[in-house]
Structure formats: structure tokens, C-alpha cells
Amino acid sequence: EGFMDIRLESAAQTKADGRKIAIEREISSSTLEEASTSNGDSGLGDLGQSELKDMSVLELAFHSSDLHVKPIVGNRRIEKKHDFQWDAFMLPFEPLTLQEMLELDQESLESFLSSIYKTVASSSSVSERLNILAYFGGLCKDSNSANILINSSLLHMFVTKLRGTKTANLKTHFAYVIGALIRHATFIGEDVPKTGIIDALTESVRDKSEVVRRKSMAALGELLFYIVTQEQEAEEGGMGRPSWYIPNGTITTIVRLLRNVEDPVTQHYAVKTLENIFSIGGAWALRLGTHETALSLVHICTHAKSEHVKVTASSALARLYRCNVDKTQMITDKIGMRTIVGFLKEGNAKVQQHFGSVFILALESASNKTKNALTDEKSLAVTLISLLDHSSPVVRGKAIVGIVQLSKLQMHWFVQVCNAKFIGITERLGRSKDPYVLHCISFLQASMPMIVERLVTQISEGVEKLCGRRSSAQRNRSYQNSSLSSLCHETHLACKALLGIVTSSPFRTACAGGSTLQKIGELVLKLQKGPAGLIAEIKDAVFNILEAISQHGDLLLLNPRDILGSVFPVLSFSMVNSQSGDTRFLSAKMLCDMVLFYISEVYGTAGSSGSEGFAERGGADELLQGQIRESILPSLPALLTDEDPIPLYSLKMMVAILEYEPGLTADVADLGLLPSFVSFLSLDHPNNNVHNLRLCRMMVGTKAVPLNELLGEGIVEKAASVLSYTCENLVEAFMEPSLELCCAIIERAVKEGRGAALEVLASTCTQKIANLGKHSDV
Known part of the structure; x- marks a missing residue:
């Protein structure tokens, strides 16, 4: 074989078909990572609803650490790093350090590399060439050196020798040398594909020697990753295909x-190759x-016996x-949901993390087969709840997203996790x-x-079935009793789940939707028609929800x-x-409670910002007045x-209403309730309270x-009696309202020239007020 001159091609002088992505970079889901970084310390619920609506489940299913791209050649998790040793005395030339080689001028560099080329390409001893x-x-x-060396004649010679040796x-x-060059090079010229490097490495992967297979697969994997990256960048940049x-x-x-x-090591290199290629996506990832x-x-x-192999394989699968989102449903059906759920219980946290992503995406495009398979996973809710306490925050986050996806698919899972304290754990x-x-x-x-x-729809449907199946129950009593009992239990659990949300500070505003409130209100009416013994627990739970x-x-x-x-009606x-x-x-x-809130909190301060904001909500002010009337x-x-x-409660509510809208006093008077209010002033009457005293004062104060009529009902004597008892026993709560009532009676009688009717009241007031003056604490 004749010696060949070294041909150096500068990456700076030759137009690149593409540029290799730096191997250590992280491929992250951009919006997720940026939002997480910016909102990391501001607490729960910082992201706006618009941001969350625009976010896909695909982004949430992957943490940035799920998409790290690690080297294939020299990866210590695959194979213990082994640096080949060399002896300087056996070299036929003066060895240079890496830095010294890079500082050589062009002519000296070509001369130095020619020495290496000639020795390796010659028929020198095996030991000399190995050295x-x-x-x-x-x-x-x-x-820098890899870019020079891989685009020189040295690579062509290495490939030829690999195939012929x-x-x-x-x-x-x-x-090993070919793999190191590919691993560190950021530019591979157009002549490299012509060397037959892919075929040579592929043949070596099938070699009988275990070590040859491993080094060759590592080099081939690194090259394939470079090619896939280059093609993807060319496609995205609109450039010609490499x-x-x-x-x-x-x-x-x-x-x-x-x-x-x-050979698990060679297998691991192959799996790592796929993992990196799937990180890039594109046509080869789909293939x-x-x-x-x-x-x-x-x-x-x-x-696999090696935990590192399991982690790489699970990462590659995720x-x-x-x-390959379009094939997710088919792949999930082939793998089986039971297998995926099984790996969520895996002892290896990284494997759990990666299968968390698989689980989320599998639910996103679940087929009927997958839904049916989920039904058989009786312990799935327990598994997901246990993941919320996992040591890894990434696993905890994916468990939350998984529960959301599972709940969207089948609501009974949400009921199960809520009754396993999901809401409380999430608050923590x-x-x-x-x-x-x-x-x-x-x-x-x-x-x-x-x-x-x-959830409310499910409860409503359950209540409707429970309260509307008496006739069918009579036709087949044994079957129906069993069926209704099960339905009752499920509906009660759903009510408990809803109660947990209503009483949760971060989540209860989700219950404020119009259709949700309407259905909750309708539940009260439906439950009044059902069999009391069967729906008692459900009824209690619904009223607890409304009370909350x-x-x-x-x-x-x-x-x-x-x-x-x-709700009000x-x-x-x-x-x-x-x-x-x-x-x-x-x-x-x-x-x-609600009337008092809307009146005292919202309308308590005339012209307050709260009142204005409330009044602007679609005519709520007029609606409140309408409900009262x-x-x-x-x-x-x-x-x-x-x-x-x-x-x-009725008296308390009426006082608040009349203070809010005094014009309604005449309406109350027209109801003919004055005899009741006055009779309540009897000392031994259970309704003799401060609210009734104030209502009586309002009745006295209105010309309606x-x-x-007031005098005929004996209001003077009743008021005097209450005042007398209050003063004698120093009943502090009654003191002010009883004096106000007496004062209102006196003012009304004097105005209308009926002072003679006040003889009993006047003497009582004079005597009791004089006695009150003797008490130092009054």
C-alpha cells in the first residue's frame, strides 16, 4: 500500500454541511424550564392560566434532567474507562503534547502527522503500531485537534486498516481512535462518508472479539448520533441533506x-445510541x-443485571x-399498561422517573385496551400516592401530572386518590x-x-339513579339492593373528594364554575326525593360541601x-x-351566612372598592335584592x-337585610309578623334575643x-319588662338594644301625641336608669 500525503481541510475554510451539537448540552423543554426558573421561589400557583393552557402534557412529562445527552464513547456508566498506555521510547519520532501539536505551523504539522501515518500504515510490528x-x-x-485529524487522510487509513486487520x-x-475522533470532532467534512466508515464499524460490531465489538459499537453510536444531529439541523435550517x-x-x-x-456492554452502547438519537427526534428517530x-x-x-443499563433503557423508551407521539397508542398496547405501571414501583428512582414520563404520555393517547387494562390495576391509586412522597422531586411532580391525566381519562381514579389524601399531600x-x-x-x-x-356530574348522575329507581328495585330486589349499595358508596366517596377540594385553599376556586354550582344546588332537591336510609351519608356530605x-x-x-x-333559590x-x-x-x-357575608362584607362600606367590584359582576346587586324579595x-x-x-337564624338574617335595605321594612310589616315579634319579647320565650329587639325597634320606627297596632300588641309593657330584667341582671348583650327599643317607642309616641301611653315605660326607664347609675361598671 503506497503512502499518501496528508490532506488537511480547515473547518473554517470549508462550508459545513451541519454542525454537531455539543455533546454535553441539555435538551430541555424550553417553556417549562424558563418558567420554572423564573417562578421557582414565588410559591404555589404563580403561573398564569394562559401559560398553563398553552403548555402541552409533552412538556410537563419531561424534566430537563430527563433529556440530558451524554457521550457514548468513554461513558463510564457503560464501561470502566481504560486509557491505552504507550511508551515514548518505542515511538519512531519525538512525541508532542496535544498543546504542542496544535501550536505547530502547517508544514510542521503535516510532517508530524505523516510520521504517524507511515508507521501505522506500514508493516511495522503489531506492538509498535499499538503503541x-x-x-x-x-x-x-x-x-480543535479532532476537527483536523478526522478530516485528514489518517481517518481513511484507520478505516481501511480496521476492515483489513x-x-x-x-x-x-x-x-478506539476512530471513536475518540468522532466523539470530540464538531465538524466532519464531506469526504469522510466516502471512506466507508459506517460499513467498517458495522462489520466490526459483529466481530468475534468482545472488546472489538464494544469499541466499534461505541464509535458507531457516536457517528450515528452526529449524522442524525447534522441531518436534523440541515432540515431545520433549510440546507441541503448531508x-x-x-x-x-x-x-x-x-x-x-x-x-x-x-454481551451486556455492547448492548448498553447500542441502547445509549438509541437514547441519544431519540433525544434529537426527526426522521431517524421515527424509523x-x-x-x-x-x-x-x-x-x-x-x-438486565446492571442498574445503569436499566436506567439507559428506560430513558431511551421515554x-x-x-x-414518536403518533405511535404512542400502538406502542402502549404492545407493551401493556400493566408493565408500565409495574415499573412505577421499581426500586431504582431513575427508572421510576423515566417510566413516569412513559405513563403520562401513554394516558394522553390511551386506547380502549389501555383503559380496560387500567381497570385491572387495583393498586394504581396507592402506587401514585406513594410516589408523592418519593425522595426525588421529579418523581413527585410526574406523579401529580400522572394523576391529572388519569383523572381526565377515568374519574373514579381521582375519587380514589382524593380519598387517599391527595389534596392534603399536594397542599404540603x-x-x-x-x-x-x-x-x-x-x-x-x-x-x-x-x-x-x-366530578360533580358523576355525583349528580349517581344521585339521580339512587333517587329514581324504586320501581326497578322492586322488580329485582336482591340485584338492585347490591347495585344501589355499590353506587351509593361510590357516590359518597365522590362527595368526600369534592368536599376536600372545596375546603382546600389552593383548589377551592375551581368549584366556582356556573354549571358546577348549579349542579350542586340541584343535588339538594334531588336528595329530598330519595330513600332516606340509602342516601343519608350522601346528603350529609352534600350539605357539608354547601356549608364549606x-x-x-x-x-x-x-x-x-x-x-x-x-344556590340561593x-x-x-x-x-x-x-x-x-x-x-x-x-x-x-x-x-x-351567605346573606350576612354579601351584606356586611360587600355592602358594609358604601362606595367601597369591594362593593363596586361585586356590583359589577353581572348585576349581582339586583339579583341579591330579587332573591330577598x-x-x-x-x-x-x-x-x-x-x-x-x-x-x-331567620331573625338574624332579617335584621341584616333591613339594615341593608330599610325600604323593605314595610314589606316585612305587610307579612303580618308584628304579633310574632312582640310575643317574642316575653322573658321566657326562646326567641327573645337581641335580633328580635332590633326588629321590634325597626317596626316601631316605620310608619307602615x-x-x-303597636300599643295594642302590648309593646310598651313588653319593652318595659325586658328593660327591667336587663337592668336588674346586668345582661350586657341586651342593654343597648333594649334601651334603643324603649327610646324608639318614646320618640314615636311623643311625635304622635300619645305620651299618656308611656306611663309604665316612663316610670320603668326612670327607675332602672337611676339604679344603673349606681353601678361603677356601667
Whole structure:
């Protein structure tokens, strides 16, 4: 073989077909990483709804650490690093360091490399050539030198020798040097594909020598990754396609290595190659990302003895899903959801992390087969809840996203995790400082309104079946009893899940949707028709949900129009018409709480910003007044005669209403309730309270109630009696309202010339007030 002159091509002088991505770079999901970084320390719920709606599940399924691209050649997780040793005394030339070589001028550099070329290409002894190749390998570990050397005649000679040499040691060294050059080069010229390097490395991967196979597969994997990167960049940049050709035999060789358990190291290099290619995506990732490849990767995850191989295989599978979304459903059906769920319980945290991504994407495009398979995974909810306490924040975040996806697919899973304290655990995780975890919780928050709406729909459908199947139950009592009992249990669990959301500070605003509130209100009416023994627990849970809504001002203010339009009428109806005393009491209490909130908190300060903001919400002000006139006032007569403590809440509510809108005093008077109010002033009456005292004062103060009617009901004597008892026993709560009532009676009587009617009251007031003056604490 004749010697060839060294031909050097400068990367700066030759137009590159593409540029290799730096091997250490991270491929991250851009919007996720940027948002996580910027919002990392600001706590739960920082991301805007618009940002979250624009975010795909594909972005959330992968943390930036899932997409790191690591070198193939020299990867210590695959094979213990081994630097080939060389002896300076055996070299036929004066050895130069890497830095010294790079500082040579062009002529000296060509002369130096010619010496290496001639010795390796000659018929020198094997030991001499091995020594030179070991030395030369050290010169390849720099991008500047690698760019020069790989684009010279040296590479062509190395490839030729690799194919022609029978000695295993020499083949190993040639593969090692070629791999080092590819690993560190950032530019490979157009002449390199013509050397037959792909065919040579492919043949060597099939070599009998284990060491030759390993070095060759590492070099081939590094080259394929470079080619795929180059082609992807050319396609994205609109440049011409690089002049590389990858034969089918090379692809077949790599795929077969996935099933080769005899040489796990070579297999690991093949898996690492696929992992890196799947990170880039593009045409080659689609070609290699078949369901057969996926099955082989799962087999490696299951049977490999090395944990490092399992991690690489699981990572490759996750990236295969990421770049091959259109085939995800078919691949999942081939692998089986049971297998994927099984790996979520794996002891290796990295494997769990990668299968977390697979699980999320598998749910995103789940087929009926997958949905049916999920039904058989009885412990899935427990598994996902356990992952929320995982030591890895990435696994915790993916568990949250997985639960969201699973809930969108089948609502009963959400009910299960909520009853396993999912909401409470997520609230605790919300105090985390990890950006990814916070991002996943924000995604859960953004998804919660849709989940809640579906949850309420499920509850509503369950209640409707429970309350409307009496006749069918009679036809087949044994079957129906069992069926209804199961349905009742499921519906009750769903109610408990909803209650957990309503009482959760980060998530309860998801319950403020119009259709959600309407369905919750309708549940109250539906439950009044059902068999009491069967639906008792559900009924209690629904009222607990409504009570929680009534006690949280942020919910009441978020959507007052739907609360007033959907919830108020139902409660107004129930507090009068329900057969159950408990239902009437709870309805009255909740209605009272909400009325007091809207009046005192929102309208308490005239012209306040809160009042204006509330009034702007679609005519909520007018709607509140309408509900008071149409629903609450007509109910007063029945409420005041109901069992305790319903009259107490009614009186309390009426005082607030009349202070808010004094013009309604005449309407209350027209209801003919004055005798009731005055009778409540009796000392032994259970409704003798400060609220009734204030109502009586309001009745005295309005001309809609004639003075003769007031006097005829004995209001003077009753007021005097209350004042007397209050002063004698120093009942502090009654002191001011009883004095105000007496003062109002005196003022009204004097104005209308009926002072003679005040004799009893005047003497009582004079005597008791004089006595009060003797007490130092009054």
C-alpha cells in the first residue's frame, strides 16, 4: 500500500454541511424550564392560566434532567474507562503534547502527522503500531485537534486498516481512535462518508472479539448520533441533506444488539445510541422508534443485571415516546399498561422517573385496551400516592401530572386518590421550593375546574339513579339492593373528594364554575326525593360541601351571580319545604351566612372598592335584592314558627337585610309578623334575643306599622319588662338594644301625641336608669 500525503481541510475554510451539537448540552423543554426558573421561589400557583393552557402534557412529562445527552464513547456508566498506555521510547519520532501539536505551523504539522501515518500504515510490528495508536488516541481528545485529524487522510487509513486487520488488539485500537475522533470532532467534512466508515464499524460490531465489538459499537453510536444531529439541523435550517448513507444492515445490527444478552456492554452502547438519537427526534428517530424497539427496551429494563443499563433503557423508551407521539397508542398496547405501571414501583428512582414520563404520555393517547387494562390495576391509586412522597422531586411532580391525566381519562381514579389524601399531600408539596414540583401543581390547579365539573356530574348522575329507581328495585330486589349499595358508596366517596377540594385553599376556586354550582344546588332537591336510609351519608356530605362554600368568602365573591342564581333559590326552598328538620335548619343557616357575608362584607362600606367590584359582576346587586324579595321574605312566616334554632337564624338574617335595605321594612310589616315579634319579647320565650329587639325597634320606627297596632300588641309593657330584667341582671348583650327599643317607642309616641301611653315605660326607664347609675361598671 503506497503512502499518501496528508490532506488537511480547515473547518473554517470549508462550508459545513451541519454542525454537531455539543455533546454535553441539555435538551430541555424550553417553556417549562424558563418558567420554572423564573417562578421557582414565588410559591404555589404563580403561573398564569394562559401559560398553563398553552403548555402541552409533552412538556410537563419531561424534566430537563430527563433529556440530558451524554457521550457514548468513554461513558463510564457503560464501561470502566481504560486509557491505552504507550511508551515514548518505542515511538519512531519525538512525541508532542496535544498543546504542542496544535501550536505547530502547517508544514510542521503535516510532517508530524505523516510520521504517524507511515508507521501505522506500514508493516511495522503489531506492538509498535499499538503503541503509536495508544499515543495518537491522546491527541484526539480536543475538538480543535479532532476537527483536523478526522478530516485528514489518517481517518481513511484507520478505516481501511480496521476492515483489513485480523488482529483483535489492532482492531480494538483502530476502533478506539476512530471513536475518540468522532466523539470530540464538531465538524466532519464531506469526504469522510466516502471512506466507508459506517460499513467498517458495522462489520466490526459483529466481530468475534468482545472488546472489538464494544469499541466499534461505541464509535458507531457516536457517528450515528452526529449524522442524525447534522441531518436534523440541515432540515431545520433549510440546507441541503448531508451526504451520509446509513445502510439497512447497520440498523439491523443495532436492533439485534438490543436482544443480545451475551454481551451486556455492547448492548448498553447500542441502547445509549438509541437514547441519544431519540433525544434529537426527526426522521431517524421515527424509523428506529418502532414497537419492536420499545419491546426490546422493556425487556432490557426487566432482565438486565446492571442498574445503569436499566436506567439507559428506560430513558431511551421515554424519549422514544416523546419523539414518536403518533405511535404512542400502538406502542402502549404492545407493551401493556400493566408493565408500565409495574415499573412505577421499581426500586431504582431513575427508572421510576423515566417510566413516569412513559405513563403520562401513554394516558394522553390511551386506547380502549389501555383503559380496560387500567381497570385491572387495583393498586394504581396507592402506587401514585406513594410516589408523592418519593425522595426525588421529579418523581413527585410526574406523579401529580400522572394523576391529572388519569383523572381526565377515568374519574373514579381521582375519587380514589382524593380519598387517599391527595389534596392534603399536594397542599404540603405546594410549600416546596422545587420549580418543577410547583409547576406540576400549577398544572393541577389549571386542570381542576374541568375535573371538578366532571366530578360533580358523576355525583349528580349517581344521585339521580339512587333517587329514581324504586320501581326497578322492586322488580329485582336482591340485584338492585347490591347495585344501589355499590353506587351509593361510590357516590359518597365522590362527595368526600369534592368536599376536600372545596375546603382546600389552593383548589377551592375551581368549584366556582356556573354549571358546577348549579349542579350542586340541584343535588339538594334531588336528595329530598330519595330513600332516606340509602342516601343519608350522601346528603350529609352534600350539605357539608354547601356549608364549606358558604363559609369561604373567596368562593362567594368569585362568582356571586351563579351562587345567587343557583344556590340561593334551592336553599330558600329547602329551608321551608323540606320534610327533614335538619335539612331546613342547615339550609337556613347557610342562607343566613351567605346573606350576612354579601351584606356586611360587600355592602358594609358604601362606595367601597369591594362593593363596586361585586356590583359589577353581572348585576349581582339586583339579583341579591330579587332573591330577598322573592325567596327569603315570603318564607319568614314559616321560618319563625319552625323548630329551634331556625327562628334565630331567620331573625338574624332579617335584621341584616333591613339594615341593608330599610325600604323593605314595610314589606316585612305587610307579612303580618308584628304579633310574632312582640310575643317574642316575653322573658321566657326562646326567641327573645337581641335580633328580635332590633326588629321590634325597626317596626316601631316605620310608619307602615300604625302606633295603635303597636300599643295594642302590648309593646310598651313588653319593652318595659325586658328593660327591667336587663337592668336588674346586668345582661350586657341586651342593654343597648333594649334601651334603643324603649327610646324608639318614646320618640314615636311623643311625635304622635300619645305620651299618656308611656306611663309604665316612663316610670320603668326612670327607675332602672337611676339604679344603673349606681353601678361603677356601667
